Amino acid sequence: MKSPTLVFALMLGCNVGSSSPDVILVTVDTLRRDHVGVYNPGSPAETPNIDALAADGVTYTDAFSPVSVTGPAFVSMMTGLEPGQHGVMTNLFRGGEPLSDAIDTLAERFRQAEYSTGAFVSAFTLRQALGLRQGFDVYNGGEQSNREGEVTTSNLAPWLTVQEGRVFAWAHLFDAHGPFYRWLEPGDSETDWERDPSRLSHIPQYQRIDDITDARLYQRLYARGVEYADNQVGVIIDHLKRLGRYDGAIIVLVADHGESFEERELWYDHGTSAHAEQTQIPLIIKWPKGERGGTKDPRLASLLDVAPTVLEGADLPALGDAVGRSLWPSGNGHEIVYSESSHCKRIPVLSCWPAGGKGKELAVRTPSHSLVSRPQQSGTITTLYDRSSDSTERSGLPVTSSPKLSRALSAFQAERRGHAYSPLPKPRRSGEDEKKLRQLGYLE
Numbered sequence: 499m500k501s502p503t504l505v506f507a508l509m510l511g512c513n514v515g516s517s518s519p520d521v522i523l524v525t526v527d528t529l530r531r532d533h534v535g536v537y538n539p540g541s542p543a544e545t546p547n548i549d550a551l552a553a554d555g556v557t558y559t560d561a562f563s564p565v566s567v568t569g570p571a572f573v574s575m576m577t578g579l580e581p582g583q584h585g586v587m588t589n590l591f592r593g594g595e596p597l598s599d600a601i602d603t604l605a606e607r608f609r610q611a612e613y614s615t616g617a618f619v620s621a622f623t624l625r626q627a628l629g630l631r632q633g634f635d636v637y638n639g640g641e642q643s644n645r646e647g648e649v650t651t652s653n654l655a656p657w658l659t660v661q662e663g664r665v666f667a668w669a670h671l672f673d674a675h676g677p678f679y680r681w682l683e684p685g686d687s688e689t690d691w692e693r694d695p696s697r698l699s700h701i702p703q704y705q706r707i708d709d710i711t712d713a714r715l716y717q718r719l720y721a722r723g724v725e726y727a728d729n730q731v732g733v734i735i736d737h738l739k740r741l742g743r744y745d746g747a748i749i750v751l752v753a754d755h756g757e758s759f760e761e762r763e764l765w766y767d768h769g770t771s772a773h774a775e776q777t778q779i780p781l782i783i784k785w786p787k788g789e790r791g792g793t794k795d796p797r798l799a800s801l802l803d804v805a806p807t808v809l810e811g812a813d814l815p816a817l818g819d820a821v822g823r824s825l826w827p828s829g830n831g832h833e834i835v836y837s838e839s840s841h842c843k844r845i846p847v848l849s850c851w852p853a854g855g856k857g858k859e860l861a862v863r864t865p866s867h868s869l870v871s872r873p874q875q876s877g878t879i880t881t882l883y884d885r886s887s888d889s890t891e892r893s894g895l896p897v898t899s900s901p902k903l904s905r906a907l908s909a910f911q912a913e914r915r916g917h918a919y920s921p922l923p924k925p926r927r928s929g930e931d932e933k934k935l936r937q938l939g940y941l942e
Contacts (some may be wrong), residue, residue, distance in 0.1 A: 547732030555784030576807035578820025597629025605633025647730035797831025855919030
């Protein structure tokens, strides 16, 4: 026998009678593309719920984030604008600026169309001061600290249950993000882990587990965080199905960025690079009634494309200044996509220079190649990669073989060099807020 609450929920689902679909954004923070089963059959993490969504939707196989850090990436998702256009270049606690009220967002567009709008976020990074509160009837979470996905989904569920009309909802899960020690289990202490002092400097302070440097442990813990987040994706999907909202909805699952392992100088971190491990992202879209379900779309895509795509799917006016492109079947993919790191961090193992926004990595990509620039004190190093044979961007080629990308990168560099970046906050020696941020890797 169904509970009274469930019967009420099902009745509400039956009353959702509009030609415009519900739109649900599910974002998994810090999710490496190679840890999702539909992208990598050998994934170290099991992601049955994300994979089931992909079976009902379209998997975009070549999508990138414009920036490898949370705040600016999600502002780009919600506006369809590059970081240089919306002005949120880095997280607030790094000296970044909040989103201006003058810039239109997805939530505002949906509220204008009389949707109920709710955001349920798990990260302190996304607190209301960032500026994404605009357009949401409810903006839940993020104000004091990070929280586990179970708390976020438990707040989302009752809100969804009492909505009688169309909804635009954003559920953000933070569980794959460090520090990884959250996912330690008693049996982990039984392994004789590597403890190599020469490797310890490559692991940021907030990620270190004693003096252990063993990649097996850190990557095992990361996979556990991904699996926990996948479980919460399943909770959201199951609730939408109970409410009768799943089949007719547009559901987008996407990450803001990935995570470095041992590909570059700093391990188990992000924001430091524009390379593929930090900027190539999973993107899955379930269309109403499962249209094109189980297919893969190879078009070169960007996180910026989420806004124009869901607005077209809901038959709503576009965000006028958005540079993202709709991913409906008739739309064209990008010829070039742009990605950047947050900034050059003040960490000795990093060779970037100077500290701050002027020292960020930049990347431009076509479907076949990528070109990445890394400013160093001795000069900028520019590396070309053949993406068809080197998708992880580890083996460079002569830059002269791609004049188109070289021109695009030169223009990108000129634009970013001309930007007036706020200085990085000066280190302080006291304060609970600083201690909390440093433990989470938000301060060097």
